[in-house]
Amino acid sequence: MSDEKSWKEKALEAIAILKKISQPPLQYATLLNIHPENDTVDIALPSGNTFVVYYDTRLKNKLKPGQTVQLSPETYAVVGIGGDIQNRSATIVKDILDDGRVKIDFQGKDRVIHSVVDGLKIGDSVIVDNSYSIILENIGNTTKAYKIDKVPKVPWSAIGGLEKTIEEIQDAIELPFVHKEIYSKFPNKKPVKGVLLYGPPGCGKTMLGKAIAYNLALRQKEQNGGSLNGHFLYVAGPEFLQKFVGVGE
The missing domain is CATH 3.40.50.300 (P-loop containing nucleotide triphosphate hydrolases)
Structure with missing residues (x-):
């Protein structure tokens, strides 16, 4: 009887592992804004497309704009923090708007994005996420023309x-x-x-x-x-x- 139970437990474990590895991989995105009143966040995918999605309420006090977050492949809800989005880009601050957003240079054109950095000045070099949706770091005006x-x-x-x-x-x-x-x-x-x-x-x-x-x-x-x-x-x-x-x- 014990051998039969052991065999069934191993079979169930194997099925669970197969089910897990057969699931689509997690997707990654950049967190832009948090809306705690309805448990949603604004995210930007690497493609540059932005969405409003729900997040796991267990992450409520851990989420911060600029973070890389993990998305459920089925619901697109935020289910984790961290991930491997390594591509970062550098650009120049062209203007700072009254609402706190920042106008940057994007491939020779103007683009208005969010920022998690305070004290930005026109002309500063900044690091943005790979979707060019949010400023993550201010390098400063390190070079002069x-x-x-x-x-x-x-x-x-x-x-x-x-x-x-x-x-x-x-x-x-x-x-x-x-x-x-x-x-x-x-x-x-x-x-x-x-x-x-x-x-x-x-x-x-x-x-x-x-x-x-x-x-x-x-x-x-x-x-x-x-x-x-x-x-x-x-x-x-x-x-x-x-x-x-x-x-x-």
Whole structure:
């Protein structure tokens, strides 16, 4: 009799295991808002679609906006907290609305989403969930699109090995700047608007840029006096791409 009972118990355990592993897997979503008055929450699926669903009341004091929650595959109710949604994205805060929602850059377009972060400012870099529905973390304004430095003394004589390049830069930029009156007599001969310096790191591009700023300021002082100083403007190249196509991952 005991052997028969043992066999039946093992059979029931095996059936329970088979039933469990044959069920559809749990789905995951991001929790946006909680409505305790009717035991519902707003969620966002990885696809970006949002829904209002019920949650297990045993989770009532544990749920927080921004959490990854587990959904029942049958009812879509929230039945657990945590899960493996690893994809996170970075974007830029473009505006903060009066109702607390935030306008962000989403693939080059504006998008208004929720936030669990206080103290956001326009221009801050933020981390959002993979559906771009809620801000999870504020990185802050960690990068600048540009930086202005006072130029050190970099006379042309301090640069060696680039004589031909220096001569071309002087002809294209320095001479039209210093001798404006001569160029004004030749309306068909307009000075160039700039030059493009390219090459591998360490070939002298930045040094030449600083030399241009320093020597133009020096020539201006010689002609007009005063205390004009040269400045060098660094611009982060990726910011141009971000402006037109959005933040890259």
